[in-house]
Amino acid sequence: MEYPLISIIVPVYNIEEYLPRCVKTLRGQTYPRIEILLVDDGSTDGTGLLCDRLAEEDARIRVFHKENGGSSSARNLGIAAAKGEYLGFVDSDDYVEPDMYEKLYAAIKQYDVSAAQTGRDEIDPDGSRLPDICIPPKEPECIEAEDFLGELLMHRGDCSFCTKLIKRSVLEDRQFPEGVLNEDFHLLVQLLGERIRRIVSLPDRGYHVFYRVGSNSRKADRENFSRVFMDIVDNADMVSGLVEEKYPALKEAAVRFGVFQRIDYMLHIPISQMSRDNAFYREVVRYLRKNWVRAMGNPFLSGKNKIYHTLFAIAPRGIRVLHRKLKG
Numbered sequence: 001m002e003y004p005l006i007s008i009i010v011p012v013y014n015i016e017e018y019l020p021r022c023v024k025t026l027r028g029q030t031y032p033r034i035e036i037l038l039v040d041d042g043s044t045d046g047t048g049l050l051c052d053r054l055a056e057e058d059a060r061i062r063v064f065h066k067e068n069g070g071s072s073s074a075r076n077l078g079i080a081a082a083k084g085e086y087l088g089f090v091d092s093d094d095y096v097e098p099d100m101y102e103k104l105y106a107a108i109k110q111y112d113v114s115a116a117q118t119g120r121d122e123i124d125p126d127g128s129r130l131p132d133i134c135i136p137p138k139e140p141e142c143i144e145a146e147d148f149l150g151e152l153l154m155h156r157g158d159c160s161f162c163t164k165l166i167k168r169s170v171l172e173d174r175q176f177p178e179g180v181l182n183e184d185f186h187l188l189v190q191l192l193g194e195r196i197r198r199i200v201s202l203p204d205r206g207y208h209v210f211y212r213v214g215s216n217s218r219k220a221d222r223e224n225f226s227r228v229f230m231d232i233v234d235n236a237d238m239v240s241g242l243v244e245e246k247y248p249a250l251k252e253a254a255v256r257f258g259v260f261q262r263i264d265y266m267l268h269i270p271i272s273q274m275s276r277d278n279a280f281y282r283e284v285v286r287y288l289r290k291n292w293v294r295a296m297g298n299p300f301l302s303g304k305n306k307i308y309h310t311l312f313a314i315a316p317r318g319i320r321v322l323h324r325k326l327k328g
Contacts, residue, residue: 005085042068
């Protein structure tokens with residue numbers, strides 16, 4: 001059997017402590033033909049030298065050093081440099097099961113699709129497994145693009161490129177958006193239907209997310225407001241336009257998604273930033289007030305969602321102050 005080359009792209013930035021574990025699990029893949037692209041995104045510790053040492057140990061590893069530009073720019077460089085027919089993406093503090101790519105490739109061939117995904121779990125620093133965010137199917141499942149998008153809008157699907165293996169041709173002339181977070185969702189929803197007609201979802205939890213406080217979207221400081229909460233609102237508006245144009249059956253799910261993302265934003269923005277001179281914040285509140293009637297009749301929003309929507313539309317700052325007191 002002839003095995004096409006799989007290129008695994010790993011953006012790397014100041015991750016000296018956890019990178020060896022990540023690379024070890026990639027080097028141990030049972031799939032016989034891989035290359036590992038370590039893209040050092042301007043690390044300021046010893047990570048860059050570590051990448052070079054790892055490449056000396058394994059000819060399948062190629063290293064690229066660049067100025068800091070964020071995960072998307074590192075991934076885009078990796079895509080341009082990749083030699084493989086298939087692409088995988090792994091975050092440098094995460095790790096994978098040894099047969100993950102073998103199973104993903106087999107699923108792509110069996111179902112004749114351009115993308116397949118494995119399940120994932122999240123592991124905290126103590127090694128404990130956190131509650132599932134996305135629950136994988138009990139059996140392999142081939143999902144049509146529109147149905148997959150619907151699951152994403154209901155927060156049941158997995159938009160991460162890290163859990164997927166994708167034909168390189170799918171990403172031809174496409175890139176991850178740079179300078180933003182939630183970039184996987186942004187790119188994936190635009191590929192669905194147009195270049196990815198179906199995705200095979202596997203029951204295995206082959207990808208392990210290391211839940212590390214201090215990463216881009218996980219800040220411990222209340223006043224350190226990750227821009228991911230603004231980007232998820234922007235992406236909600238983007239996908240709403242996409243649904244309006246291509247997937248009219250998903251309109252109510254898209255409304256639910258837009259409201260949910262804004263509630264998430266409101267629950268995380270520091271109270272000090274809930275001010276009249278914050279244009280983004282004011283626009284979120286305006287949206288919640290303007291769309292209140294439609295949200296109350298939305299079949300996909302829970303009662304809790306509707307209560308939060310109502311309260312934030314009436315007195316957003318006061319509700320956040322009360323919310324903080326209740327949470328301690």
